[in-house]
Amino acid sequence: MVKIAITESEKEAKANKIKMVALDLFANRGYHQTTMSDIATVAGMGRGTLYWYFPAKEKLFIAALYHELEQMLTESKALAAKKLSPLDKLSLVMEELPRLLAKHGNLVRSLFQMGSEEYNKIQQQIETAWQQLNRQDHSLLTEIIKEGIAQNVFRPVDPAKAAATLIAFIDGLFYHWLFGFSQLESGGVEVARDIILQGLLYLDKPAGNK
Numbered sequence: 410m411v412k413i414a415i416t417e418s419e420k421e422a423k424a425n426k427i428k429m430v431a432l433d434l435f436a437n438r439g440y441h442q443t444t445m446s447d448i449a450t451v452a453g454m455g456r457g458t459l460y461w462y463f464p465a466k467e468k469l470f471i472a473a474l475y476h477e478l479e480q481m482l483t484e485s486k487a488l489a490a491k492k493l494s495p496l497d498k499l500s501l502v503m504e505e506l507p508r509l510l511a512k513h514g515n516l517v518r519s520l521f522q523m524g525s526e527e528y529n530k531i532q533q534q535i536e537t538a539w540q541q542l543n544r545q546d547h548s549l550l551t552e553i554i555k556e557g558i559a560q561n562v563f564r565p566v567d568p569a570k571a572a573a574t575l576i577a578f579i580d581g582l583f584y585h586w587l588f589g590f591s592q593l594e595s596g597g598v599e600v601a602r603d604i605i606l607q608g609l610l611y612l613d614k615p616a617g618n619k
Contacts, residue, residue, distance in 0.1 A: 427462055428472050428476040431469050471534045471538075474534075499554075500606065578605065
């Protein structure tokens with residue numbers, strides 16, 4: 410007989426554990442290389458219990474993806490609430506890029522391993538998740554840039570358009586790395602950060618530049 414959690418909080422805790430285990434396996438092994446049996450084993454439960462929570466692998470994949478999205482949104486809100494200068498906040502956003510590449514690169518690659526029929530089943534959910542994250546990132550960057558302009562740290566640009574440009578820039582770096590066109594190591598990220606901070610948003614040119 411399959412033993413399930415009794416209270417709602419226990420159910421939620423176990424479901425979150427499954428999602429975290431699944432996300433890690435999908436990210437490191439890929440979608441097709443990860444089986445429900447693998448997930449059950451690593452999560453320390455029987456397959457029957459796993460299927461009681463998530464009846465299909467694609468449903469678990471989406472649930473894990475949304476769980477990670479919620480974590481990223483929480484982190485973004487925490488960053489926005491920090492008592493830091495706009496420049497420091499924007500620097501932190503750029504410093505997050507290597508971590509995001511390491512954490513999500515293989516997860517995104519796993520999407521490309523799906524067949525068209527599999528992907529079509531979850532396409533709408535995936536697009537909705539990315540759109541939600543994009544809106545949150547755009548809102549966060551817009552507010553940071555507005556704050557920087559008000560403090561005469563950043564040039565007087567359109568905050569929303571500048572935020573959209575930064576997102577496109579960061580996304581470009583991510584996909585350039587994702588498809589193997591280049592190795593985006595820490596030094597490359599520092600160069601990208603300097604291009605943004607010194608070339609696009611500083612009110613005045615850094616000392617020494619003419």
